[in-house]
Amino acid sequence: MTKSWRRHWRRGTFLPYLLLAPAVVLLAGMIYPFALGVYYSLTSYWLQYPNRFRFVWFDNYVDLLEEPLFVRALEFTLGFTLVAVVLQVGLGLAVALFLHARIPGRAAIRALMLMPLMIPPVITALMWKIMMASTNAGILNYALSFLGVAPINWFGSTQGAIVSVLIIDTWGNLPFVALILLGGLQALPTEPYEAAQVDGAGPIAMLRYVTLPLLSPFIVLALTFRAMDSLRIFDVIYATTTGGPNDATTNLQIMAYQYSFQWYQMGKGMAQAIVLLLLVVMVSYLLMRLWNRASESTQ
Amino acid sequence: MKTRSVTYERTVRHVVIALASALLLVWTVFPFVWILLTSLKSPADILSVPPTFTFTPTIDNYAALVVGEQRGQYSSTRPDFPRFFLNSIIVSIGAVALSVAAGIPAAYALARFNFPGKDTLAFVLLSFRFVPFIAFVIPLYILYQRLGLYNTHAGLILAYQLITLPFTVWMLRSFFMEIPLEIQEAAKIDGCSWLGVLGRVILPLSAPGIAVTVILGFMFCWNAFNYPLMLAGRQTFPVTVGAIQFISYEQVLWGQMAAATIVAAVPQLLLSLMVQKYIVRGLTMGAVK
Numbered sequence: 001m002t003k004s005w006r007r008h009w010r011r012g013t014f015l016p017y018l019l020l021a022p023a024v025v026l027l028a029g030m031i032y033p034f035a036l037g038v039y040y041s042l043t044s045y046w047l048q049y050p051n052r053f054r055f056v057w058f059d060n061y062v063d064l065l066e067e068p069l070f071v072r073a074l075e076f077t078l079g080f081t082l083v084a085v086v087l088q089v090g091l092g093l094a095v096a097l098f099l100h101a102r103i104p105g106r107a108a109i110r111a112l113m114l115m116p117l118m119i120p121p122v123i124t125a126l127m128w129k130i131m132m133a134s135t136n137a138g139i140l141n142y143a144l145s146f147l148g149v150a151p152i153n154w155f156g157s158t159q160g161a162i163v164s165v166l167i168i169d170t171w172g173n174l175p176f177v178a179l180i181l182l183g184g185l186q187a188l189p190t191e192p193y194e195a196a197q198v199d200g201a202g203p204i205a206m207l208r209y210v211t212l213p214l215l216s217p218f219i220v221l222a223l224t225f226r227a228m229d230s231l232r233i234f235d236v237i238y239a240t241t242t243g244g245p246n247d248a249t250t251n252l253q254i255m256a257y258q259y260s261f262q263w264y265q266m267g268k269g270m271a272q273a274i275v276l277l278l279l280v281v282m283v284s285y286l287l288m289r290l291w292n293r294a295s296e297s298t299q
Numbered sequence: 300m301k302t303r304s305v306t307y308e309r310t311v312r313h314v315v316i317a318l319a320s321a322l323l324l325v326w327t328v329f330p331f332v333w334i335l336l337t338s339l340k341s342p343a344d345i346l347s348v349p350p351t352f353t354f355t356p357t358i359d360n361y362a363a364l365v366v367g368e369q370r371g372q373y374s375s376t377r378p379d380f381p382r383f384f385l386n387s388i389i390v391s392i393g394a395v396a397l398s399v400a401a402g403i404p405a406a407y408a409l410a411r412f413n414f415p416g417k418d419t420l421a422f423v424l425l426s427f428r429f430v431p432f433i434a435f436v437i438p439l440y441i442l443y444q445r446l447g448l449y450n451t452h453a454g455l456i457l458a459y460q461l462i463t464l465p466f467t468v469w470m471l472r473s474f475f476m477e478i479p480l481e482i483q484e485a486a487k488i489d490g491c492s493w494l495g496v497l498g499r500v501i502l503p504l505s506a507p508g509i510a511v512t513v514i515l516g517f518m519f520c521w522n523a524f525n526y527p528l529m530l531a532g533r534q535t536f537p538v539t540v541g542a543i544q545f546i547s548y549e550q551v552l553w554g555q556m557a558a559a560t561i562v563a564a565v566p567q568l569l570l571s572l573m574v575q576k577y578i579v580r581g582l583t584m585g586a587v588k
Binding site: 013015016017019020022023024025026027029030033034036037040047095098103104105109111112113114115116117118119120121122123126127128130131133135136137138139142145171175176179180183184218221225228231232234235238239252253256257260261266269270272273274276277280284 | 316319320323324327328330331333334337345346348349350397398400401402405407409414420423427428429430431433434435437438439440441442457460464518521522523524525538539540542543556557559560563564567568570571575578582583586587
């Protein structure tokens with residue numbers, strides 16, 4: 001017994017587990033609160049009324065189905081993600097192709113594009129909040145006035161608020177997509193292009209039949225990261241509209257925040273958080289399958 | 300005739316490229332320029348209609364940040380920005396130090412050993428990158444209230460492990476895996492133990508990678524907003540939460556908020572210059588090199 005133990009020790013069978021121990025302890029420190037949260041989602045935990053604490057099974061989840069705000073928040077979460085991802089990957093592809101074409105000043109533009117990418121998202125939101133002041137003192141409305149656009153009530157109107165959040169999120173994350181795709185373009189092999197040139201392919205055909213298929217793993221990767229982040233967008237919405245007006249920009253994360261930190265209904269808030277988590281898991285599963293297909297097709 | 304149309308096409312091409320470049324530049328840089336200008340304006344200049352580009356610059360907004368006063372009005376809502384800045388530094392350094400200390404051995408194990416459960420563990424760590432923060436912050440808030448970790452630096456450092464630990468392990472693993480196995484085998488033949496391999500081969504050869512991981516980890520902590528929003532109080536707010544304190548029920552202090560955004564962004568802009576080539580790699584947890 002002790003002999004085999006010692007042999008394992010000498011061979012280093014336990015070594016990787018020993019090396020991992022500190023990280024696993026920290027990891028457990030994250031998983032424990034989460035498990036506690038799952039339990040709370042099955043209770044009527046209301047911070048201000050500790051006496052009402054009861055185990056209610058799935059009541060919090062069932063209640064969600066009858067909650068009109070939940071349906072709207074779910075719609076907004078999915079709709080925003082879809083529009084933001086299509087917009088950002090589309091524009092990002094355009095920017096990447098543009099920068100890939102060896103235009104003058106490419107290195108400078110590429111370096112400057114890191115600026116929006118690396119500042120805190122909440123700071124991005126505050127910068128745009130200043131520029132999107134709804135009065136004529138707002139620089140964006142002033143700039144648009146030259147195009148004959150009447151002053152827009154950016155954060156005060158339903159549509160304006162949704163468009164504002166979309167613009168701000170795009171400003172912060174377009175560089176991420178563009179830089180991933182630019183890196184992908186620069187790593188593409190040259191032979192398929194030479195072959196296509198011999199076949200007499202024009203620039204459009206070249207893009208459609210050579211570049212895009214070869215680039216597809218990078219596109220799916222950018223898509224995945226953007227989709228996962230858009231489903232959970234919080235900072236920008238919190239700092240600009242806080243979910244308003246009339247809950248027009250309330251996504252699941254903002255809704256769960258309001259339930260738990262404004263009304264202190266921790267059980268309900270946690271149930272909403274878990275629904276969002278399940279949504280994220282489902283979308284990531286779909287994207288993973290897309291990723292497998294994209295990387296198989298290029299091999 | 301032919302040559303004329305070719306030069307015509309070329310001119311059009313150049314104009315289109317110049318316009319597109321200009322558009323991209325304005326879109327990317329103008330917000331920074333405008334916020335910098337706003338931060339140097341007096342309240343009257345900020346509210347001027349139409350917005351003005353010519354004004355007498357003032358450093359009052361920055362002075363108010365440092366002094367922590369609003370110069371006259373609503374002194375009850377004054378945010379203590381120097382303290383927020385210090386909090387950001389303390390918590391970011393603490394979180395990165397803890398993550399690197401636990402992350403180096405973990406990344407070494409995941410990069411160089413084979414053992415049951417390895418892929419599962421790596422995947423669990425990665426999945427934290429995509430988790431909605433609210434699912435963690437609600438129970439953390441309740442726990443922190445009970446344990447006395449609410450509104451403390453230690454509490455924030457622990458909560459930030461959700462951001463930095465998965466990132467650190469995956470980044471370091473990707474750097475460790477780039478070191479050729481032959482060098483490690485040679486060291487083993489020379490009599491190095493696993494500790495010797497780590498200390499004399501892996502760490503020195505991946506020193507630049509570790510530096511990149513530390514800097515990027517620090518930057519991600521600096522960007523953190525939602526965890527401190529719920530788990531910190533006025534004594535421990537970082538700059539990100541501090542900057543929204545200029546929006547109060549009565550008014551928005553545009554000038555000071557602009558100054559605060561500049562102060563919160565500058566460290567990030569300087570640090571990102573140092574790790575330019577690795578930013579995409581860092582943001583994708585090592586997936587894109």
